[in-house]
Amino acid sequence: MGIERFFASIYKNYDIVFDMNYPYKRIPATHIYFDFNSIVHIISKKVINKGNTQNLNKRIIDSVLEYILNFLSKNLLPLQVKYILLALDGVPSMAKMIEQQHRRYMGELISIMLDSIGDKDNISWSKNNISPGTQFMHSLSQELKSPEFKLRIKKICSQSTKIVVSDIYEFNEGEKKIVDKIQKTNFNNDDKILIFSPDADMILLALLLPMELNINIYRHNQQKSDIYDFYNLININLLSKTIYEKIKQNLKTFKRDINIKNILQDLVFIFTIFGDDFLPKIDTFDVRKDIDIILEIYSLTLGVMSQNYLLKFNGQKYEIVSNFLKRLLYFMKTIEKKVKIINKKMAKYHNYSSFVQKSFIRNVHQFEIDVKKIKKHELIKKILTPDSNDDKYSFFIENLMFRIDKISLYSFLKELKLPAILKYKQFFIYFIPLEELIDYLIDYTLKFKKFPIQITTKFNNKSNEKLLKYSKNSSSKYHQNKMKNLNKIEKKKYILLNTLDHYHEKFNKDSFIEKSAKAVDNYFEGIQWILNYYYNDETKELTWIYKYDYSPSIADLYKFINEKDVDFRFKKIDNMKNYFTVLEQLIFITPFSAQHIRKNSKDLEKYFYLFKGLLNKDQMKKISRFITSHTMENHFFDLNILSNKILNDKSNKEINCHDIIFLNKCNLNKLSYLKFESLDFVKEFRKYFSLEDQLNIYPMIY
Known part of the structure; x- marks a missing residue:
């Protein structure tokens, strides 16, 4: 997952x-x-x-x-x-195998690149052995x-x-x-x-x-x-109760009864969607930093939907409640734009989160001073159009909704009986104009002599922390500080792994990805497949895969589900003997090179070290003939050649690291073209190495 x-x-x-x-x-x-x-x-x-x-x-x-x-x-x-x-x-499933394949190919490619700059690994034991x-x-x-x-x-x-x-x-x-x-x-x-x-x-x-x-x-x-x-x-019981109490607290104003089992089933499903091996994570929401926002959006959906949950059991299996999912995505879409503003800034600065928390507290302190001496309309204008030379409110607006004590503000305003407050309770702040929200905050602060804030960090006006901007240049102060105790080779390694200097362009960090509309359909397939696999024990629906290297936006998902009924069917493997064996899985995910095998056909035992002692020479020859066959040679491309193209060509379309921080998470375009749903790989392999011969070596349990 x-x-x-x-x-x-x-x-x-x-x-x-x-x-x-x-x-x-x-x-x-x-x-x-x-x-x-x-x-x-x-x-x-x-x-x-x-x-x-x-x-x-x-x-x-x-x-x-x-x-x-x-x-x-x-x-x-x-x-x-x-x-x-x-x-x-x-x-595992093919979806997992695709993820394993990506991990191994990128691991091998990075190893080749590090070798080219002198960072050679002297230990000749590969983690590919753990397969x-x-x-x-x-x-x-x-x-x-x-x-x-x-x-x-x-x-x-x-x-x-x-x-x-x-x-x-x-x-x-x-x-x-x-x-x-x-x-x-x-x-x-x-x-x-x-x-x-x-x-x-x-x-x-x-x-x-x-x-x-x-x-x-x-x-x-x-x-x-x-x-x-x-x-x-x-x-796990303590964790379950903690999550349940958090949702229960969020729903206090809605007065809705909830069941802990339903809550946990829903949230596990939601968290799985936001960070699974089988689906690329949705860029907008990061479970690590946005867990409270996700819990709030889910709580709001529960409150508004009154009786439903995201998942329901129909007596035979679990199903997604379409109306609940639509409403959940609608609320996420509404907040998505606000979260994207923060995400863009987080992507620019190393210390954005800690810096903003301190800056926001300074903004709040300034707000508490200004409400006493500046007219309301002037203060609203000042906050909404901050002077670029004055940082008193520089981080106020974009972080406001995620740091307010929503319950306190709601309790203060609920007697107004405004439509947004009546419908969304304390979460109304997500659905009103900023100008209106600031107006209410001024009234609250004047009455209670303090700002409704969640953060308990003490105000420190003497803090001299500055934003540390991400730089693609190794000469920046931040990177120079990181490299100060490294030797020459270690510095080269740091620059490569952090895609700095010329690597920034070579790894296509700024490239544009044209997203296919079909990705949305495929993503919803994945959501349904995850439900079947983990909740309905449909462990024979093994051949589904997600075919794209990116996820759709929340807005795209919401638009899709509003226009189309989501009901997918998946092919089942009725006879597991038609599915991958351990040998076939290993061949599929391992970055063997057809070109290397052709050039070194007499040295197969050394190249096929993963099988040494398990397969004999004749069996290795069968595998080599399969890999070098006309049908499969494009699947088994040479990573040394690929590395040379990426590092030495003026431009390349071999790798894409757009919006990706870690090099090992980048996408190889050749792997994207190899994704397929059928079991053609298995059928082709068994032309060279029959299932019967494999089972004489590998005692598969069917």
Whole structure:
């Protein structure tokens, strides 16, 4: 699901995340669920950082096993553990595979570019190993299932502890396997569930599980981990109640009864749409910084719609309530323009958020002074047309609606019984002209001798903080400060990864993207597909993908749903043997080069290191013939040639980083052309390497 911003937002805005550092407080748990691929990423990085390149596969696998045993003995009360699930990622949906493909191609391209400036990685172990179908993951699956490892676990926990391994040969991602297993388990009242996962999307999925379950998420915090691992503990019931109380508080003026289960189902769906692996996030609203705005818009829609929720269960499956979605998008569209103004400025300055908060408080302080000595119409004019040489109200207007204490202002004005106030309660401020809003704020401030503000930060007139403008030039003061302790190669790396100087143009940072009207239709397909996949357990609707590198605007989505009924049908895989195997998935997502294979056909074992020890030479030749075939050679383009074009040609259309901050998130245009919905890739591959031959090597579970 890929919604890391959700965790960042709850960590920042709500006091419900508990830090767990060494020595760890032991957590009582009866059922432990490991989202296992995350552990492999954590441990492989540690082993590689030690610098010893000998026998890396075995050393990483041994370290992974030790990590599990240490976690059980040091972080938990092991004798209470009754059940353990080790859930490895299997073959996912095509939508997920497209995301994996993009990540691997961009990772390889960046590695090639860094190599070209002298930043060569001396460790020859690729994270591509952490994929179903590789020798490494095959060996790891075998070790986890071995009687010896299970015996080591039972020595720490109990002989009666049940240990289940869902390995790479079972379909679906680890997080989906965990949720499905929990939903199918009958728990006792005193059972305690612990899910080990660093992914924020696991938090969202856990919110959909039955409320009566006692669930904690144990999250490895990569940023804070140093000598010892650092973790966060999130109690799902506490998070659920916190979100519910927030919505309940927002709806106090509407006097509407709400159901916590419906609220959580709706909000998980909304947050998923705003940051999923399967859909590009909608640019306007960022869950990390806009979580309160999103909650307000949802609350407003609940209040106005009176009885409906966004999702409803019709007795067989969940459906989207069209009228609710229309109203939700209408409100978002209304606010979208105001949020875009702020987003544009945030994109220009490194410290916009912190600077604006302090500046806004200064603006408020000035407002409280001016209301006493300036006539109302003159003050309104001064605020709406601030002097460019006078910053007293420079950040007042654009941040006003998001920082006002709406309840206090509503309580003051509700007796006026204005149409907007009667209909939208405290959220009326989003639907009236700015001039009118400032008029009301003047009246409020004169009566109560203070401005209705949410922020509790103290006023500091002596603050000398200045806006730090994003610069595309490495010579800027900001970037020079960042690079002051870097060596020559590290500086080159910093300039490349931050797309500075000539890279800004080479990566097409300022290029214009012409958006297709078909993207809106495809986006709504994605919304429906996500509902089916996560809520209706339609896990055989596997071939849908989003075909574009950008998202539509809220306005486009609102226009579409007003003109067309949203009702999509998806192709199901009736026989999973017609879908990707682990080998086919690995070939699909890995940046192999047809040109390289043609030139180095005698050195296949070295090139196909991911399969070494699992496939023989003849089997590797079958794969090479497939990759170099006339049908597939365009799919397997050479990233070295692509890198050379991007870095050395005067202009190129190979990569697009428009409105993208991080280089690894940029879009390769050649990958965009490769997106398809059918299983033609699978059919073509099996002309060279039959399913029967694959199953003799890879024991897929059907």
